[in-house]
Amino acid sequence: MTTRFIFAGSGGQGIQFSGKQMAKTGMHVGLNVTFLPSYGPEMRGGTSNCTVVISDGEIGSPSVSSPDILVAMNLPSFDKFEPKVAPGGILFCDSTLVNKKSERDDIRAVYVPATGLASDNGLTGFANVILLGVILKVTGIFEFKDFEDYLLSNIPASKTALIEKNKAALELGYAYPVE
Amino acid sequence: MSDKVLMKGNEAIAEAAIAAGCVYFFGYPITPQTEVAEYMARRLPKVGGLCLQAESEVAAINMLMGASAAGTRAMTSSSSPGISLKSEGISYIAGCDLPCLIVNVQRGGPGLGGIQPSQQDYYQATRGVGHGDLRLIVLAPSSVQEMASLTAEAFDLADTYRMPAMLLADGALGQMMEPVDFSAFPKRDLPPKDWATNGTKGARKKNIVNSLFIEPDKLEQSILTRYERYKKVEAEEVRYEEVMTEDADIVLVAFGITARIAKSAIAEARKAGVKAGLLRPITLWPFPKKRLCELADTAKAFVSVEMSMGQMVDDVRLAVNGKRPVSFFGRTGGMIPSVEEVTAEILNVSASL
Numbered sequence: 001m002t003t004r005f006i007f008a009g010s011g012g013q014g015i016q017f018s019g020k021q022m023a024k025t026g027m028h029v030g031l032n033v034t035f036l037p038s039y040g041p042e043m044r045g046g047t048s049n050c051t052v053v054i055s056d057g058e059i060g061s062p063s064v065s066s067p068d069i070l071v072a073m074n075l076p077s078f079d080k081f082e083p084k085v086a087p088g089g090i091l092f093c094d095s096t097l098v099n100k101k102s103e104r105d106d107i108r109a110v111y112v113p114a115t116g117l118a119s120d121n122g123l124t125g126f127a128n129v130i131l132l133g134v135i136l137k138v139t140g141i142f143e144f145k146d147f148e149d150y151l152l153s154n155i156p157a158s159k160t161a162l163i164e165k166n167k168a169a170l171e172l173g174y175a176y177p178v179e
Numbered sequence: 180m181s182d183k184v185l186m187k188g189n190e191a192i193a194e195a196a197i198a199a200g201c202v203y204f205f206g207y208p209i210t211p212q213t214e215v216a217e218y219m220a221r222r223l224p225k226v227g228g229l230c231l232q233a234e235s236e237v238a239a240i241n242m243l244m245g246a247s248a249a250g251t252r253a254m255t256s257s258s259s260p261g262i263s264l265k266s267e268g269i270s271y272i273a274g275c276d277l278p279c280l281i282v283n284v285q286r287g288g289p290g291l292g293g294i295q296p297s298q299q300d301y302y303q304a305t306r307g308v309g310h311g312d313l314r315l316i317v318l319a320p321s322s323v324q325e326m327a328s329l330t331a332e333a334f335d336l337a338d339t340y341r342m343p344a345m346l347l348a349d350g351a352l353g354q355m356m357e358p359v360d361f362s363a364f365p366k367r368d369l370p371p372k373d374w375a376t377n378g379t380k381g382a383r384k385k386n387i388v389n390s391l392f393i394e395p396d397k398l399e400q401s402i403l404t405r406y407e408r409y410k411k412v413e414a415e416e417v418r419y420e421e422v423m424t425e426d427a428d429i430v431l432v433a434f435g436i437t438a439r440i441a442k443s444a445i446a447e448a449r450k451a452g453v454k455a456g457l458l459r460p461i462t463l464w465p466f467p468k469k470r471l472c473e474l475a476d477t478a479k480a481f482v483s484v485e486m487s488m489g490q491m492v493d494d495v496r497l498a499v500n501g502k503r504p505v506s507f508f509g510r511t512g513g514m515i516p517s518v519e520e521v522t523a524e525i526l527n528v529s530a531s532l
Contacts, residue, residue: 020185020356027185027358035185035356039211040295060443062355062436065517 001056003141004064006081008049009073009094014128018071019050021132025142025150026054034062047076054141069139071131072098073114090138092131110138110178117172126169133173144174183358188326188348189214191359192282193222195327196254198361199334201280202228203253205242207235207261210294211350212284215256236261240268240281247277248388250375252334256282258350259300260291262308269343270309274390276374276405278337280330281315282346284353287513295513296350298435301490304347305464312402314409316344316416317463319434323357329461331364336416338369340408347463349486351436351515418461419470423449427456429528430474432495433484434460437509437516441484444521451522453529463491468498475502479532484521485509 007019016037026033036051051064066086072078073094085091087106096115112134114127123130129151136144148170155162186194193215196204204219219230233239239255246253257265262283272279285300287293304317316336318329326348333344376386392398422442424430429448433441438459445455458474460467475481480503483492489507496505508524510516 023356024185027183033185033358036351037354037356039350039354058442059439060446061440061518062357063351063440063515063517065519 002059003054003069003139004067004086005052005054005069005071006049006064006067007052007071008047008077008081009071009128011048013048013073014125015048015073016050018128018132019052021147021151021154022054023052024154025147028150029142029146031056032059034059036062047074047080049077049081069135071135073128073131074098075100092135092138094127094131096127110134112173112176112178114173117176118169121168121172123165123169123172126165129166129169130173130176133170134176134178136170137174137176138178183360185356186323186359187214187354187356188320188323188352189284189354190218191323191327192256192330192346192348193218194361195330195364196280196334197222197226197228199252199331199364201252201254201334202226203243203246203251204228204230205233205239205246205253205255206230206257207233207239209258209261211286211296211353212256212258212282214353215282215284236264237268240265240272243279243281244268244272244275244277247272247279248275248376250372250377252338254280254282254334256284258284258286259288259297262300262303266303266309268309269315270311270313271390272343273309273313273315274311275388276341277343277388278334278341279343280333280337280346281343282330282348285347285349287511293513294350296352296436296486296515297511297513298349298437298486299488299490299511300347301463301485301487304345305466305494308345312406314342314412314464316340316342316412316465317347318344319347319461319463320352321435321438321459321461323352323355324359325461326352327359327361328364335367335369336412338372339367340412341370341374342405342408342412347435349436350513413465416462417465417467417469419467420459420461421470422457422459424456424458424474424478426454427477428454428479428532429456429482429525430478430480431455431457431482431484431521431525432460432471432491433457434463434491437484437486440516440518440521443518444525447518447522448525448529451526453525455525460491466494466498468494471495471498472500472502475499478503480528481505482524482528483507484516484524486515487511
C-alpha cells in the first residue's frame with residue numbers, strides 16, 4: 001500500500017512541517033518514506049509545497065504527479081493541484097482561505113475552515129496541525145496516539161506552550177465533524 | 180547511530196563523510212547543495228576537523244589539492260556551475276595522483292541555468308572534467324541511504340587507487356529526506372599514504388607531488404602508469420543494480436533519481452503486459468558496459484532515461500555495440516520525468532518492435 005501526499009500552501013503556513021511530520025511518523029512506525037520539498041523560487045516567498053510518499057514497499061519515484069491526498073491551504077495551490085488528484089483520492093482544503101469547491105465527482109473533498117478555527121480557538125498559526133488532525137481522522141493512515149506522541153516528542157520539553165498548542169490543534173482537527 | 184534517521188541527502192553526505200574520517204571540507208555555497216557545507220560547518224570543528232568557506236570555487240579546489248597532497252582525507256562539494264569552475268583544479272589533482280572526494284549535486288545548465296535537479300553533467304563527470312587524459316571514479320547514488328554509503332565508499336576507492344572520486348547526485352537527491360542507517364558501512368584495507376608531503380621529520384627522502392613533466396617521454400610514462408590503475412578500476416570496481424532484466428524485452432538504463440522513476444515505470448509497463456527491466460549503473464565510470472553487452476543477447480531494445488538531452492545514451496550505444504536498437508527518453512532543464520511519461524515511452528518502444 002502506497003500513499004502519495006502533496007501539501008501545498010503559502011510560505012509560513014507550516015506546509016513543510018506538516019509533510020515532514022507525516023514522513024517522520026511513517027518512518028517511526030516502520031514504513032518506507034520519502035519527503036521531497038520544493039526548494040525553487042517558491043521558498044523565496046509565495047507558494048510552498050512538498051511531496052510525501054509513505055509505503056510498506058520500496059518507493060520508486062519520490063516525485064508525484066497525481067497525489068492520493070492533497071492538502072491545499074491557499075487558492076493558488078487548490079488551482080494548481082486539485083485537477084491532479086488521483087481518481088478516488090481525497091482533497092483536504094482550508095476553506096477559510098480557499099473560497100472554491102471542487103467540481104470533480106471522482107474524488108472526495110473535505111472542507112475545513114482551519115485558519116478560522118485556529119484563530120477562534122487561540123491557535124493562530126496552527127491551522128496546518130488542525131488539518132493534520134482531520135487527515136488522521138478521515139484516512140486512518142496512522143493511529144492518533146502514534147502521530148501525537150511523535151509530534152510532541154519533537155518539541156523541546158521546555159516549550160510547554162508549544163506542546164499544548166500542537167496538542168490542542170491536533171485534537172481539534174481530529175474531533176472536527178467532517179461531512 | 181544505529182537507528183534510522185530522517186535526513187536530507189545533502190546532510191547524509193556530510194554525516195557519512197565525517198563518519199568516514201574526512202577532516203577537511205573546502206567549499207563555496209551554491210544551491211542545491213549548500214546544506215553539505217552548513218552541516219560540515221556545524222559538525223567538523225566538533226570532531227577536530229576544519230570546514231572552510233573559501234573565497235571562490237577555484238580557491239576551494241586548490242585547498243583540497245593541498246590537503247590531499249598532505250595525505251589527509253578531504254573533500255569539496257558544489258553544484259554544476261561550481262564544478263565547471265573547479266575543473267582546472269580537478270585536472271591538476273588527477274595529474275598529481277591525489278585521492279579526494281568531489282561532490283556534484285547537479286542543477287540545470289548550461290550557464291547559471293536553474294536550481295532544479297538535472298543530470299546534464301554526465302559528460303563532464305565521465306569525459307571532460309578538466310584537460311588531459313584523466314578519469315574520475317564516478318558514483319551515482321539513487322537514494323539518501325546511498326548518498327551516505329557511496330560517500331564513504333568514494334573515499335575508500337579514491338585512496339585505494341590514488342585518484343579523485345566524484346559523487347554525482349542531483350538537486351532532488353540533495354534536498355529530499357529519507358531514512359538513513361549509518362551503522363553498516365564496510366571498510367576496506369587501504370594502502371599507506373607513503374607519498375604524502377607531510378614533512379620528512381629528517382627520517383626519509385622528501386616526497387614530491389607534481390603534475391608538471393617537461394620531457395614528453397616522462398609525461399607519457401606517468402600517464403601510462405596511471406592508466407594501468409584505471410584499467411584495474413575498470414576490471415574490479417564496476418557496480419550496478421538490475422531489476423527484472425532476466426526476461427525483459429525492453430531494458431531501461433537510468434541512474435540516480437531517474438532510476439527510481441524508471442523502476443516505477445517498468446512495474447507499470449509490466450501491468451500493461453510489456454516485459455520491461457532496468458539496469459541502474461551505480462558507477463558511471465567505470466561504466467557497466469560488459470553487462471549491458473550481455474543483456475543485448477536477450478533484450479530486444481534499450482532506452483536510456485536521463486534528465487538531460489541524452490548523454491549516458493552514448494555509453495549505452497557503445498556498450499550495446501549495434502546489437503540492438505538504443506533510444507533515448509528524457510526531460511531537461513530541471514524537469515523530472517514523470518512515471519506516466521516514462522511508462523508511455525516504454526509502451527511506444529514496445530509497439531515499434
